Amino acid sequence: MAHKSYAKSIDLPPEQFFRNLKNAKRFAIDIGGSLAKVSYSSDWQRRAPVVYDEPDSEGPIYNVSEKEETMVRLHFVKFETKYIESCLDFILANLIDSKEFIRDKIIKVTGGGAYKYKDLITRKLGVQVDKEDEIECLICGCNFLLKNIPDEAFVYQRHGNPDYSFQGVDQDVFPYLLVNIGSGVSLVKVESDNKFERIGGTSTGGGTFWGLGCLLTQAKSFDELLELAEAGDHRSVDMLVKDIYGGDYSNLGLQADVIASSFGKATRLDGESFRKEDIVRSLLFCISNDIGQIAYLQARLHKLTKIYFGGYFIRGHPLTMHTIAFAINYWSKGEIQALFLRHEGYLGAVGAFLKGAEEEDAEKYSWGENMAGSSGLASPKSSFTEINHQDPGFFAHGFDMLEIDRLDRPVMACPLLLDPSSYVPDTVDLMHDKDAREYWLKCFADSVDKTVALAIKSQSEEEDVEERAKKFKDKYLAKILTLSTNPCAYGSLTVRSLLDTSSQCLAEFNFPDPYSQQKQQENETALKQLPAHLTLLDSQSGKDLHLSIAKGLLAGNVFDWGAQEVRKLLEAGNFSFMDAQEKLQDRPWLIDDFDSWYKRMEQEPRYQCAAIFCDNSGADIILGVIPFARHLLSMGTQVILCANSRPTLNDVTYSELVFLVKRVADLCPQIKAAQDQGRLVVRESGQGSPCLDLRFIDEALRTEMLERGADLIILEGMGRAVHTNLHAAFACDALKVAVLKNRWLANRLGGDMFSVMFKFERSRHVISPEVT
Structure with a gap:
């Protein structure tokens, strides 16, 4: 009977529900009274490009093939607790080798159901169950998400534009107050990963709302109550300040629409009946306001300025978040904002999994959300009944998913940023x-x-x-x-x-590098042109040389397959490096700090070390960046060429650049000498994007920047210097160089196609106003 009910409730194909379940390696479960959350890791097989040397000098610069790469992925899936038995059957039936999996295995289980369903899990899966403390798991999961998932935390403003204001990545997580609203409410002060304490709580929580709501309206479910609340008007049930004083009570600073007494008008029935929608909305406001006030008082008592709210009661419900946020803002007089979490429903499941997976230690690896396999927040503009249907990743019956991929190498904030926290x-x-x-x-x-x-x-x-x-x-x-x-x-x-x-x-869908062949062809073409280009540059000196090197860097940046209007030129064929130079805007450029940069290069001591974040393959890296780096080397500056760790568009990758520089060194004695002496190095950035997020660069690159004393950062290309980092402030000198290859964007910035941005900023430079 249970299996029949289960099948009816969650009739979903395995690849859409428990993705890659057949390769699951470890499980943990967070079992609440209404929802259960299963977390598991899997070895996710995907294709990855492999770059290797080509011994025949007459052949390609390098060869590219593909291999099966094993990735570790964490999966988190929610389902209704009442279907847990059938869900366990489903898991066991779909494991590739259930007998091998369950041998000597221990599953971490947390939540109230860890006790209620312990014997069931043991009987069904044949594993040992370790019960983990619910609060410890919540804190562990919360810390993990705040540190690893960008935009995990947000401020909610109902009817705002937009409704959500995301908080980026918190560089300084602690201390904070976690308010977990389940059946009851627990308030936990968190000072570090290992130091936290429950400092208060209340029995008036989600269970109160659900229980009283059902008694008052005969509603059958939590979701039905939320739907009723959205359609209600609490003012017909609640007594407001104006109902007592006829308007504001200015002496106490109370506005007319403030609730003076929840359900206060119910004392004046006089045969009048109340709509159930209005009753439930009043109840929601009553409980949410009280939770908000208690949270504020505890935060003030313990001198905490960050309050995160989570738990089944929240569930991303707009009206609930609005009420709590209003209460915190009201009582703190705007000094504290209520913060919510995109994945608050998975805190316990994340924590339980991490407690059972020492080799998955968050301190050893970095992690990133897999947007292809994660569900989104429901639209605050949707009615509650539409929430489960507005996103293809947000399945019927409340099934939503979170997936997190483990990165091969740790990533950290770039040390050259002036203030990583801002x-x-x-x-x-x-x-x-x-x-x-x-x-x-x-x-x-x-x-x-x-x-x-x-x-x-x-x-x-x-x-x-x-x-x-x-x-x-x-x-x-x-x-x-x-x-x-x-x-x-x-x-x-x-x-x-x-x-x-x-x-x-x-x-x-196993397309790791669609541009691989295109990049190879363009690299070979550009390499053949390099000797003549270097000879031309060597015939120049002074300001003419600097200008030619700058124009070469810009011309190379034109070769961008990610720009639609440039793609048309490239697809037509016969678009040369000379053609790209002729396309460039004449000086003065749209942003033209060339003279300031030249003066710095000529009149001040050489830079100690320059970190160049490279963009495209082909002419960009070989005819633009390499000659620019060669000139810096000739002036005594060490150079770190930073390339993407993973392929995207036609961007050059670290593994490709290693072989390109080796081949360039065979053609250029200066490059070979610099490489042999360790003054020129190639490093991976830790990125896999056409853009550049300096909150997450490879840890080894960060260390090298510090050890070499990097005092110049060069950001090249639209993705790295326009879409991102145009207003970034650095603790060292910065050169931001790009050609605008999108007409709409160029017009937005006051230019036209092929307008040039050559932006040179001295350390601690005042940031220019944002583009509007």
């Missing part, structure tokens, strides 16, 4: 800027077919390539459709996030 990578916030949002969403939607064609071409020999390409297209367009109606669904909406989501969706 750093915002993105130049334009598409949540606030409606015109920009509409343009870029359409731009990326229109480019999908080109990406699909390229993906198919890159694996044309594969039988299922068209099917996988179609799945990529469907998933990415579904994400864009969601964002067109709910820009806040996946955290901050920026050009960077749209590009990153595309790359993750491509990787999801």
Whole structure:
């Protein structure tokens, strides 16, 4: 009977529900009274490009093949607790080798159900159950998400524009107050990963709302109560200040619409009946306001300025978040904001998993949300009944998912940032800027077919390539459709996030590097042109040489397959490096700090070390960046060439650049000498994006910057210097160089196609106003 009910409730194919369950390695479960959350890790197989040397000097610069790469992915799935027995049956039936899995295994279980369902889990799966403290798991999970998931925390403002204000990555998590609202409420002061204490609570929580609501309205479920509250008007039930005083009570600073007595008007029935919608809304306000006041008082008592709210009672429900946020703002007089979490429902499950997985220690690795496999926040503009249907990743019956990928290497904030805590990578916030949002969403939607064609071409020999390409297209367009109606669904909406989501969706369907062949061809062409280009530069000196090197860097940056209007030129064929130079805007450029940069180079001591974040393959890296780096080396400056760790668009990757520099060294004695002496090194950035988020660079690169005393950072290309970091402030000198290859963006910045940005900023430079 249980299995029959289960099948009816969650009739979902395995690949959409428990993804990659057959390769699950470890499980943990958080069992609440209403919802259970299963967490598990899997070995996720995906293709990855492998770059290797080509011994034949007459052949390609390097060869590229693909291998199966094993990734560790954490999966988190919610379902109704009443179906736990059938869910356990489902898990066991779909494991690739259930007998091997359960041998000598221990499963971590937390939540109230850890006691109630311990024997059931042992009987069904044949494993030992370790019960973990619920509060410890909540804190462990909360700390993990705040440190690893960008835009995990947000402020909610009902009817705001936008409704959500995301907080980025908290560089200084502690201390904070966690208010967990389940059946009751617990308030926990968190001072570090290992130091926290429950400092208070109340029995008036989600269970109170649910129980009283059902008694008062005969509603059958929590969701039904929330739906009723959305349609209600509490003013017909609650007694307001104006009902007592006829208006404001100015002597006490009480406005007329403030609730003076919850359910106060129920004392004046006089045969009058109240709508159940109004009753439930009043009840929601009553409980939420009290929780908000208690949280504020505890925060003030313990001198805490950050309050995070989570638990089943929240569930991303707009009216609930609004009420709590209003209460905190009211009582603190605007000094404290209520903070909510995108994945608050998974805190306990994350914590339970981490407690049973020492080798998955968050201190050993870095993690990133897999946008291709995670569900988004429901739109605050939707009615509650629409929430479960507005996002293809947010399944019927309340099933939503979170997936987190483990990165190969640790990442940390760039040490050259002036203030990492205030750093915002993105130049334009598409949540606030409606015109920009509409343009870029359409731009990326229109480019999908080109990406699909390229993906198919890159694996044309594969039988299922068209099917996988179609799945990529469907998933990415579904994400864009969601964002067109709910820009806040996946955290901050920026050009960077749209590009990153595309790359993750491509990787999801085993298209790791669709531009691989194109990059190889362009690298070979540019390498043949390099000796003549270096000879021309060596014939110049002084300001002419510096200008030629700068123009070469700019001309190389024109070769960008990610820019639609440039792609048309490249697809037409015969577009040369000389053609790119002629396309450049004449001086004065749109942003022209060349003279200031030249003066610094000529009149002040040499830079100790320059870190250059490279952009595209082909002419960009070989004819633009390499000569620029060579000139810095000739002046006595060490150079770190920083390339993406993972492929995206036609950007040069670390593994490709290693071989490119080796081949350049065979052609250029200066480059060879610098490489042999260790003055020129190639390092991976830790990134896999056309943009650059300096909150997350490779830890080894960070260390090298510090050890070499990097005092110049060079950001090259639209993704790294315009879409991101245009306003970033650095503790060292910074050179931001790009050619604007998108007409809409160029016009927005006051220029035209092929306008030039050559922006030189001295250390601690005052940030210019944001682009509007």
